[in-house]
Amino acid sequence: MIPPNYAVRAAELAGGITAIAARLPRDWPKEHPPANPACEVSTVSAKPGEQKNG
């Protein structure tokens, strides 16, 4: 929830980020999935290449 005192500023900034998002490609095949945002953050080191982001 956006604090009422910041609603005007939030609307300005939302316009900016929406314009950025509008430039992203959208013509993906329907089965094309998003990357997984829940990239695991390990607490111990992994071997190089063991973990793949995205």
Added chain:
Amino acid sequence: MTTNPMHASCMQSGFPTIASALAGMAEGTVKAADILEACLARIAALNGTLHAVHYLDAAGARATRTTGPLAGIPWGIKDNFDVAGLPCIANSRLRAGRIAATDAPLVTMLRQTGAPLLGKLATWEYGTGTGAEHFDLPNPPARNPWDTARFTGGSSTGAGVAVATGMTLFAIGSDTTGSVRLPAAATGCCGVLMTPGVLPMAGGLPNTYSMDRPGPITWTAEDAAIVLDATLGSHLRAAGGAGAKGLRVAVVRDPGAGLPAANAELAAAFEAGLGVLSRLGARITDAQLPWPASTCLDAARVIGAAESASIHEEELTKTPELMGAALRDKLLAGMGVSAVDYLAAQRLRRAFTDAMERFWDAHDVVLCFGTLHLPPRLGVEPESSNYTMETMLTPASLAGLPALVQCTGFSEGGLPLHWQIMTRQGQEATMFRLAMAFEAATDWRSRRPA
């Protein structure tokens, strides 16, 4: 190990690299205590102007055991990682008075190398922001030692300053879309991102769920390899010494629509550096990324804003007045990201990551710019924000690629120039081969801030 003339030169200059310090200690020509006291003296002399160190732990550093592969090599860490018994404020009023109870896992790993931790280094609030400097945080902004009117690169704002000035011999920062690489670029240092998961981010205040990575900042690429080898048990220094001959270097100059061309002095140094690599036997070809850097930047901005807003939503809702304007603006923007737009960015990310996997069939490394600008005047808009926002850093952020920024010379005005190397996940040694070969073939590491 003891006769390398570059190491001797570094020791004589009063600015030891890690390699030269280790060599000197092995020879018996320098003592660990002297290196530590020299770092403390630099902090005492410079930090009042440069504001790179937020919390100094001289007693803790002096009490550090003197065995291990990095014994006697003082370091600092960005103040968004927990260090037991020290404040972890992340330059925010939201965390005033917070003392960490335990070490972050990465701190534990580095302590096991025997390296004495000197303290916590400057950061933008919560390790994030918009690039704009509002002078409204608990600590004053760090200042660039090459020109104290200029920005240090962020968000790990103290890390590059500390290393470039010899306050510490290495520093740990964290990078979501450039926060290790930008400070390295701005201060003439080397900044490295490893394959995600290789260095743990746990115990660090998160900025995003999916793009945060810790990374070392050092004076040389060789020093970064030494730190990583000591921490991970890898062999990057040895592998990096194999030279650049035969490496397939994909040169990407064009950032894509919506971004400016690189600064002319950056571009000239880039071309001169390509000449060096060519003479070293690298196989250089022009190439394009599967999607331009500008598209990656758009996706990273959407993902970053939304994930940051999710992480810090409760504080934004309850105590927005305690935030600095940069953090608050970023979170407010993130609150305006629709789920469909967020997923559009993540769909691009999936496609880009998969395409980069195929890209490496024909190339070993990508060489491109980091940011497209010289270090800007602190707080002067729009140049200050442009330095952070108009970059080619986000392809590596999105696809989780290893990346390394290193110095390629200096502008006529004496500001550091740089380039960025990226490589395939798990192929860090290839990246270090190129960086260390370039470093050995040029003399840019002999110059330090006045």
